[in-house]
Amino acid sequence: MTGKTAPAAAKKAPAAKKAPAPASKKAPEPAAKEEPAPTPEEEPAPTPKEEHAPAPAAETPPAPEHPPGAEQHAAPAAEHAPAPTNEATPAHEEGSPPAAPAEAPAPEPEPEKPKEEPPSIPLSLAVEEVTENSVTLTWKAPEQTGKSSLDGYVVEICKDGSTDWTAVNKEPFLSTRYKIQDLGSGEKVHVRVKAISASGTSVPATLEQPILIREITGKSLRHAVPRHGCLDEGKPQPQVTWTKDNQPLDTSRVNIRNTEKDTIFFIRTAQRSDSGKYQLAVRINGAEDKAILDIRVIERPGPPRNLKLVDVWGFNVALEWSPPADNGNSEIKGYTVQKSDKKSGKWFTVLERCTRTSCTISDLIIGNTYSFRVFSENACGLSETAAVASGVAHIKKTKTVYQPQKIPERDMMEPPKFTQPLTDRATTRGYSTHLFCSVRGFPQPKIIWMKNKMEIREDPKYIAMIEQGVCSLEIRKPSPFDAGVYTCKAVNALGEASVDCKLDPLVPKLLHLHLGCHDLCLRILPRLSSSHFPASAESPALDDELVLVLGTQST
Numbered sequence: 001m002t003g004k005t006a007p008a009a010a011k012k013a014p015a016a017k018k019a020p021a022p023a024s025k026k027a028p029e030p031a032a033k034e035e036p037a038p039t040p041e042e043e044p045a046p047t048p049k050e051e052h053a054p055a056p057a058a059e060t061p062p063a064p065e066h067p068p069g070a071e072q073h074a075a076p077a078a079e080h081a082p083a084p085t086n087e088a089t090p091a092h093e094e095g096s097p098p099a100a101p102a103e104a105p106a107p108e109p110e111p112e113k114p115k116e117e118p119p120s121i122p123l124s125l126a127v128e129e130v131t132e133n134s135v136t137l138t139w140k141a142p143e144q145t146g147k148s149s150l151d152g153y154v155v156e157i158c159k160d161g162s163t164d165w166t167a168v169n170k171e172p173f174l175s176t177r178y179k180i181q182d183l184g185s186g187e188k189v190h191v192r193v194k195a196i197s198a199s200g201t202s203v204p205a206t207l208e209q210p211i212l213i214r215e216i217t218g219k220s221l222r223h224a225v226p227r228h229g230c231l232d233e234g235k236p237q238p239q240v241t242w243t244k245d246n247q248p249l250d251t252s253r254v255n256i257r258n259t260e261k262d263t264i265f266f267i268r269t270a271q272r273s274d275s276g277k278y279q280l281a282v283r284i285n286g287a288e289d290k291a292i293l294d295i296r297v298i299e300r301p302g303p304p305r306n307l308k309l310v311d312v313w314g315f316n317v318a319l320e321w322s323p324p325a326d327n328g329n330s331e332i333k334g335y336t337v338q339k340s341d342k343k344s345g346k347w348f349t350v351l352e353r354c355t356r357t358s359c360t361i362s363d364l365i366i367g368n369t370y371s372f373r374v375f376s377e378n379a380c381g382l383s384e385t386a387a388v389a390s391g392v393a394h395i396k397k398t399k400t401v402y403q404p405q406k407i408p409e410r411d412m413m414e415p416p417k418f419t420q421p422l423t424d425r426a427t428t429r430g431y432s433t434h435l436f437c438s439v440r441g442f443p444q445p446k447i448i449w450m451k452n453k454m455e456i457r458e459d460p461k462y463i464a465m466i467e468q469g470v471c472s473l474e475i476r477k478p479s480p481f482d483a484g485v486y487t488c489k490a491v492n493a494l495g496e497a498s499v500d501c502k503l504d505p506l507v508p509k510l511l512h513l514h515l516g517c518h519d520l521c522l523r524i525l526p527r528l529s530s531s532h533f534p535a536s537a538e539s540p541a542l543d544d545e546l547v548l549v550l551g552t553q554s555t
Contacts, residue, residue, distance in 0.1 A: 117144070118201055122193050137155065152172025152196055155169055276294075298330040301326060324383065335377065339370050341369065342371075364395045425504070443493065449462065451485070
């Protein structure tokens with residue numbers, strides 16, 4: 001069987017048993033791709049499809065009602081499995097519905113692009129000029145124009161009492177100045193400006209008050225010291241009058257020049273006497289407008305007054321002064337303090353813009369002599385001269401006097417008192433022993449040792465010592481005669497104290513053991529060491545607790 005004849009058999013066999021056969025007729029392209037599909041093993045495949053397929057037309061050969069659904073199932077199957085084989089057929093035998101993988105995925109909606117923000121409102125909308133038939137407006141560009149560049153501005157007007165806004169310019173323009181023409185004299189109009197870009201139109205900038213279209217007599221004033229220029233406009237040419245404190249100006253000091261568009265107020269050499277309030281009056285046909293200029297001519301202040309040294313201590317100097325008599329027609333901003341040492345003669349600034357009329361200067365050098373001066377300062381600068389202190393400050397070397405701290409004396413006098421008493425001792429005869437105790441007292445007490453209440457005097461058998469309040473008595477090779485009560489007595493001017501102990505020299509005991517034909521003799525010595533015996537072959541065996549001396553005796 002060849003690959004070309006296989007599709008024909010596949011078409012006839014499924015056509016009689018299952019509905020997908022018409023789909024293969026109307027869509028021969030997917031059927032042609034299933035060349036290896038027709039095999040004897042494919043015949044059981046329709047049975048599970050008939051169980052899961054909802055269409056009853058699978059039993060009848062003509063199925064004209066279902067080909068569209070079959071085409072829909074076949075087309076996705078061809079997209080997801082362009083070369084179906086026998087391995088794909090058992091997948092339908094397992095009971096998986098063919099409609100599930102055949103559904104075409106819904107197209108994902110495209111994300112909406114974020115809308116660009118329109119430009120912000122134009123700033124500082126104002127009227128620059130008003131004539132009998134026109135208005136000139138000025139404004140500033142908006143702070144934000146968005147991602148797209150600004151296309152321009154649109155100016156709209158609305159007559160007072162109406163709500164209809166009309167655009168004055170046909171196309172947007174980029175200039176921030178515009179003149180609205182062809183207006184009627186005496187009309188009141190509202191004006192607003194919009195910024196336009198590709199992203200939209202801004203919120204309009206609107207004048208709060210309507211504009212009255214009429215001739216004006218005056219507009220704005222600009223002043224500077226010592227020269228003043230004022231702008232005045234109107235038709236016919238206005239009449240300009242300058243006065244000072246409601247009095248005519250002194251033409252010998254002040255020059256006035258009037259033109260069609262401005263008036264110039266000029267003083268060649270300004271003086272303090274030129275300060276004051278100047279009035280400008282502009283009149284046209286009975287209408288009048290006024291402006292007031294407050295001119296203040298300032299100069300450097302005078303020096304401070306009454307500078308003096310208040311105190312000198314250690315490395316410090318205190319200064320005081322009074323404000324200047326003349327502040328230069330301006331507020332005093334502060335004072336500058338300088339110092340000069342006698343060795344170099346140069347002035348150094350130590351304080352600037354000191355707002356008080358007193359100060360303390362520190363960190364001066366010992367042994368130097370200093371002078372001080374103070375300048376006053378206003379808006380024009382420092383005073384031309386300074387106030388100099390009449391006296392000088394000499395930084396002396398301070399003498400250091402040691403004053404020992406007085407410590408109250410403590411009464412250390414104390415009678416003797418034993419802090420550690422004597423303890424009873426048992427010693428071995430023939431071996432030296434020591435007795436110890438401790439005592440305190442002031443003045444240092446005298447120590448007296450006694451045996452059986454008899455003072456031990458210069459006896460070479462006894463050695464008495466005292467060190468740091470510890471008293472000791474050495475008894476050299478005590479014998480039974482040295483047994484008794486030993487007393488340590490401490491005596492000073494405030495009293496006395498004593499402690500006692502017993503000393504018992506021990507004698508080694510002998511034990512006899514009968515061992516057949518020999519007797520063993522044991523001598524017990526308590527707590528002795530081998531160092532007490534001479535090193536010889538006949539030396540007894542020693543132990544820490546017991547010493548056994550073995551000897552033999554014939555029975």
